[in-house]
Amino acid sequence: MASEPVSIETLRAALHLAQAGGFCSFEGWVRNTNEGRPVDGLDYEAYDALATKEGERILDEAMARYDISHAVAMHRTGSLNVGDVAVWIGVSAPHRDAAFRACRYIIDEIKHRVPVWKNERYLDGDTQWVACHHTHRPHEHEHDHGSCNHNH
Amino acid sequence: MRIHLEYFAQLRELAGQKLQIVETTHETVGPLYDELRETYGFPFSPERLRVAINGDFAPWTQPLREGDLVVFIPPVTGG
Numbered sequence: 528m529a530s531e532p533v534s535i536e537t538l539r540a541a542l543h544l545a546q547a548g549g550f551c552s553f554e555g556w557v558r559n560t561n562e563g564r565p566v567d568g569l570d571y572e573a574y575d576a577l578a579t580k581e582g583e584r585i586l587d588e589a590m591a592r593y594d595i596s597h598a599v600a601m602h603r604t605g606s607l608n609v610g611d612v613a614v615w616i617g618v619s620a621p622h623r624d625a626a627f628r629a630c631r632y633i634i635d636e637i638k639h640r641v642p643v644w645k646n647e648r649y650l651d652g653d654t655q656w657v658a659c660h661h662t663h664r665p666h667e668h669e670h671d672h673g674s675c676n677h678n679h
Numbered sequence: 680m681r682i683h684l685e686y687f688a689q690l691r692e693l694a695g696q697k698l699q700i701v702e703t704t705h706e707t708v709g710p711l712y713d714e715l716r717e718t719y720g721f722p723f724s725p726e727r728l729r730v731a732i733n734g735d736f737a738p739w740t741q742p743l744r745e746g747d748l749v750v751f752i753p754p755v756t757g758g
Binding site: 555572573574576577578580613614638639640643644645646656657658659 | 736
């Protein structure tokens, strides 16, 4: 969890291991619209201690599920503008398939489980807590917290 | 017993405070949430929330103890 921008190069460097044949990453950016409304930026609020703990559990699960070398995740808190990096996931692995799949697993789990909340600022001056994600999780999950799931 | 509450996001705004100490006789968080929901008009039914006690996720049926820190976790929207 990061309250200020983090160097992507630093995050990536931790993944650059001798046994890894490559890495793949996902960057989530602040978009300029949501559900048709022009967005000026957004504020992320997090339950930092639990978000860190749950994030580490997700990375551990990815290490156990997939044949990967290392995995790193970063999530911003605070005030972000359109185009800013909100979330960053990186996974290195001996072979690409595991890297892609683990990266997808981590971002999907973060969106479902990590206690972070998004307050959108609209161009008309209004703000609103985003109600729910409509994310798709293609892999099998033992978790179903009934909180925000539209995929069953 | 005294229970410490910490609020986040929409719940923090509706409660008008970040931290609160309540005196309660409820044995679990379910009836405590119902009471707070009534007081502050929280929009979420308990099925949509998770609860954390003393820094980690906990079942709604976990017995409350004096001094517990309870956090009600609205549907998360990170990423």
